[in-house]
Amino acid sequence: MEVDILKRCFGKCKTSDIFSVLKKWSFLSSADISHLESAETIKGPKRNLVGLIADICSRRDNFNIESVGELDLICVQMNPSKCIWSCYQLEESNDEDEAFDPVQLKQKLGKHLRLCFDPKSSVSTVLHNGAVWMKLYIPQQRNQKYQAPRSVYLIHYLHTPLILMTGLKASIKEFLFQALLNCFNCKKLLEMKLTGRQVDSLKELALNRWCQGDFSKFRYEQVQRRPLSEILPRKRKVDESEEELDPNITCENEGMKKRRKEMLDKVFGTNTQPVLEKLDFKVRVRYKDAKNFGIADPDVPFTCEVKFEGPSVIEGIRNLGRCGMAKLPLPPHLTRITSLAKNHFVLTDKGELDSKHKSK
Amino acid sequence: MASRNSLQTPECQTTYTRIGSCFAPRATPKSCNIARIAPILSRQVSGEEEENIKALLNKTWHVFGLSPLYNFERKSSAFQRYSKSLSSALEAESHKGCFVDNDVPGSVEIGGIRGLTVNIGDQNAVGIFVRGKNRKAEDAMVYTALFCCVNLQFCPIPKDLQASFKYFPIMLASGPVAIMNSINNWLESQFDCRVTKLKFSSNDLLWMASLWSAYTPVPKSRPLELVYAVPQECEGLSKITYRMAAADAKRLLDIVHPDDSDELTEEEVQAYFDALESHLCYMFHAKLGTMYLRTVGNSIAYVSTDGKIKLFSMDYVFNVLAHLTQLSVERFTGTSLQTLPFSQNE
Numbered sequence A: 001m002e003v004d005i006l007k008r009c010f011g012k013c014k015t016s017d018i019f020s021v022l023k024k025w026s027f028l029s030s031a032d033i034s035h036l037e038s039a040e041t042i043k044g045p046k047r048n049l050v051g052l053i054a055d056i057c058s059r060r061d062n063f064n065i066e067s068v069g070e071l072d073l074i075c076v077q078m079n080p081s082k083c084i085w086s087c088y089q090l091e092e093s094n095d096e097d098e099a100f101d102p103v104q105l106k107q108k109l110g111k112h113l114r115l116c117f118d119p120k121s122s123v124s125t126v127l128h129n130g131a132v133w134m135k136l137y138i139p140q141q142r143n144q145k146y147q148a149p150r151s152v153y154l155i156h157y158l159h160t161p162l163i164l165m166t167g168l169k170a171s172i173k174e175f176l177f178q179a180l181l182n183c184f185n186c187k188k189l190l191e192m193k194l195t196g197r198q199v200d201s202l203k204e205l206a207l208n209r210w211c212q213g214d215f216s217k218f219r220y221e222q223v224q225r226r227p228l229s230e231i232l233p234r235k236r237k238v239d240e241s242e243e244e245l246d247p248n249i250t251c252e253n254e255g256m257k258k259r260r261k262e263m264l265d266k267v268f269g270t271n272t273q274p275v276l277e278k279l280d281f282k283v284r285v286r287y288k289d290a291k292n293f294g295i296a297d298p299d300v301p302f303t304c305e306v307k308f309e310g311p312s313v314i315e316g317i318r319n320l321g322r323c324g325m326a327k328l329p330l331p332p333h334l335t336r337i338t339s340l341a342k343n344h345f346v347l348t349d350k351g352e353l354d355s356k357h358k359s360k
Numbered sequence B: 001m002a003s004r005n006s007l008q009t010p011e012c013q014t015t016y017t018r019i020g021s022c023f024a025p026r027a028t029p030k031s032c033n034i035a036r037i038a039p040i041l042s043r044q045v046s047g048e049e050e051e052n053i054k055a056l057l058n059k060t061w062h063v064f065g066l067s068p069l070y071n072f073e074r075k076s077s078a079f080q081r082y083s084k085s086l087s088s089a090l091e092a093e094s095h096k097g098c099f100v101d102n103d104v105p106g107s108v109e110i111g112g113i114r115g116l117t118v119n120i121g122d123q124n125a126v127g128i129f130v131r132g133k134n135r136k137a138e139d140a141m142v143y144t145a146l147f148c149c150v151n152l153q154f155c156p157i158p159k160d161l162q163a164s165f166k167y168f169p170i171m172l173a174s175g176p177v178a179i180m181n182s183i184n185n186w187l188e189s190q191f192d193c194r195v196t197k198l199k200f201s202s203n204d205l206l207w208m209a210s211l212w213s214a215y216t217p218v219p220k221s222r223p224l225e226l227v228y229a230v231p232q233e234c235e236g237l238s239k240i241t242y243r244m245a246a247a248d249a250k251r252l253l254d255i256v257h258p259d260d261s262d263e264l265t266e267e268e269v270q271a272y273f274d275a276l277e278s279h280l281c282y283m284f285h286a287k288l289g290t291m292y293l294r295t296v297g298n299s300i301a302y303v304s305t306d307g308k309i310k311l312f313s314m315d316y317v318f319n320v321l322a323h324l325t326q327l328s329v330e331r332f333t334g335t336s337l338q339t340l341p342f343s344q345n346e
Helices: A002-012 A015-025 A030-038 A046-058 A065-078 A102-116 A170-184 A199-207 A213-223 A237-243 A254-268 A313-322 A350-359 B047-054 B076-096 B177-191 B202-214 B246-256 B266-284 B317-333
Strands: A085-091 A122-128 A131-137 A151-157 A162-166 A188-196 A278-285 A302-309 A344-348 B031-033 B060-066 B104-113 B125-133 B139-148 B170-174 B195-197 B224-229 B239-244 B263-265 B292-297 B301-304 B308-311
Touching (some): A015 A065, A065 A122, A065 A131, A170 A188, A302 B266, B060 B317, B104 B139, B125 B177, B170 B317, B202 B246, B202 B263, B202 B317, B263 B266
Antiparallel strands (some): A085 A188, B060 B195, B301 B308
């Protein structure tokens, strides 16, 4: 099974990346790696090289599912955007000194996992960019073969309540959550309804929710290396391209463009927005001006679902305003996504919401 | 009533007008009949015919337009000859290595299909079925194609040529593209015809969405779904999916379209989309009028601009096919040559 996982991991990498992955993994000694590099196989197909690596590894005693898991994690770290990550928040932590050491965390979580699941469940951990990356593998009892969908990847940012998790089966969800709560000594694991592929953007959104939008410029000032020097805001590409236009062409509605840009900068700030791939709205609102329009039962709300999709949706919504494809000012549920740190929403009329609260 | 003009503030009119739909030349007639089309002699739909109709449902079909087929015979001996010729053509192609890493075609069967006609003038449908090996090397049906002619109002072939030409305005095909291409090539060389992908413009989709919304929704039916592609200059956003519960969509249509009339007019279609889009504008301030309509769908069918269709409703199969037939005939006779599918405009 270990060899199977190893082959799978390398199958996803490019041939040129294999050695850098091996060095990061530090399972094989540098002598082994240089031996591999010098070998003839490097010129041959990737399959042969991977076969050779698998051979060397399987001769080691400590080659087990946990060490291969670390390799898998390194591969995921190289391309984290291949998974869809959802954010969870740990709440009501009781413990002051949580386990920050990845090895400690591994043992602790492993203990709790084996209580809930198959005793063969395994945990691998790797420290990367100030976060512990974890791979949990929860095998089915009957099945001896490796099943990729039964592994879950987790990222826990140290000293924060944030956990990113890849998709998991509903059948193991409840127990896994319980194990995590026990491990981190918390009472609640809150789903933030924030999902995406870009790990950094998700972290940014989830952790810095009160300094997004226009305020983000202050935070970037702090992050910059020389906070006391004068700050030049990072210029956006769009501005540059506009300046390069033919001087003989004058824009008829320049004033309006400027006004629009000001309005957008006020809510979004001038920096590049964090990346999200999808915004999802479930809307139950009344039709605008339903009575005058002559709709039957004007008070009954319309049920709609609206999804915005694209490579970077928040940026896209700003551009929508910039290109004149949206009326300005944009509604708060589009401009405040960054501070709400959510991308799945339910919208209702104000009155509706109140009545629901009353009935509760 | 909210009209499009009220949505577009003056600032926007300088930059955009509705693309490819409302102001474009019409592709469809000014009005369309929305009454349900029943199969011919509907009380006598036999089990076999019902099976044939059912086989159309819940599959993604590529829609092609066919020009009249020369020397096409409807005899079982002719069908056998065609299937032999097609299987040898496919075999030659697979020797060339056209189907590597894909489904490999094997035996071919061509035959008439009953039950897919609604009026006397319609040709009975003809099907091409290719069995072969799929990717897992199991024996399976790898390709299906149907030549249909549903509710053809007027035959564009001159009377003196009608003996040597058979006209099937649309071909529905499902299968891997490699096989589809080689079969299309074979058809073109065998019957001296032209097989073209039937692409739909945004305007066609507008019509289809409105027509199908007009059929009374069954409770709990699929919502009306509209997918808009955002123009490229708006970086970061690629599409907006807008779904509205079927009953609510019907409520909007009821206002613009009086119940007692069977005809849906162009003004009504326009007003209906204005109403739908203004609701989204009210919620999100986005002007859908400035974007391309890419896909529409509801409980009757899903259609996208690149000529793919998926049928869901047994009752309205003929309405959809008749509409496609009509579109294909229009394209063939050139009455609406000015409206190219908008995907070419990009």
